[in-house]
Amino acid sequence: MDAADIGMDLEKVLISEDELQAKISELAARIDADYAGEKLLIVGVLKGAVMVMADLARALRTPLEMDWMAVSSYGAGTKSSGVVRVMKDLDTDIAGRHVLVVEDIIDSGLTLSWLVHNLESRNPASVGICALLRKPDALKVDLDVKYVGFDIPNEFVIGYGLDYAERYRNLPFIGTLAPHVYGGAKS
Template sequence: MEFNKKPKILFDEDEIAKRVKELGKGISNDYKGDNIVVISLLRGSFVFAADLVRALHVPVNVDFMTTSSYGHSETSSGIVEIINDIRTDIKGKHVLIVDDIMDSGNTMKEVVEYIGEEEPKSIKVCVMLDKPSRREADITPDYVGFTIPDVFIVGYGLNYGDYYRNIPYIFTFDD
């Protein structure tokens, strides 16, 4: 897959690494003395989640959930499907849901409600990118890497079609 426009880098590798360390420090301080279960929403968050859990300084159990609302489109369909569920018993445990981006908030709202049915001690949300101008659901992430305007972004786990998750920086084609 080739791009017709030149990419514009929004956040380079160094900016991302610095921010992930800051998030890790803040989250570790908030959960000091506790264990947490990090639930990474696949596939987009796997790069961010891997870097984030290495930046945490509290005991961490990692699990994964696969959801879908985009398919191959640049915008959400509005229908959230849970494709693969977690395997960890989270009852009475602190849960941190990690995702690559929150825009409409529909997926995260549904995931938080779904996870809440398992009676965890607490649920917090951490996203690498927050796009609040697109918010439809009443949900705000607890931890945010970067807040961005309404642009289509790629890289650092975020895909375009089935590709470009491996790009180590975050970029856009929008002006």
């Protein structure tokens, strides 16, 4: 699928498929160097991180296992409240493990901040964060994100795992949605 296929719903392509894949390779090389000699447990946050997990996992050379969590932020509106409910927990006991949380996007950072504290309480050897995208608001929270793909403007983005009303997750690029689709209000 490309930009033309979703036509009027797409405002613009923000990050192309080639740029995404190049960045994933770059992140994987950094992660491989940092975790040399270790085994990793990469934890994808459903559903948005599915694409970045799949591509990152294939680019990594570090021995790894993959697990998944599904969390949902309570609260009305489009902004996350920081109060998080675990819809699906890990299958893995992470005590003593090197854990790398893989996220699609950090907006306020509240969801990930909660998640990292939750994981740290399970006595892992380490908890790292890899986020493909980060919005400027995230800089206001105390969150040490070692691996960031792209800092993006404060616009609602879709594609490569990210949805609008569950659509567009399968786009191979990141785009912004035309204002008429979501009624004109920016996230």
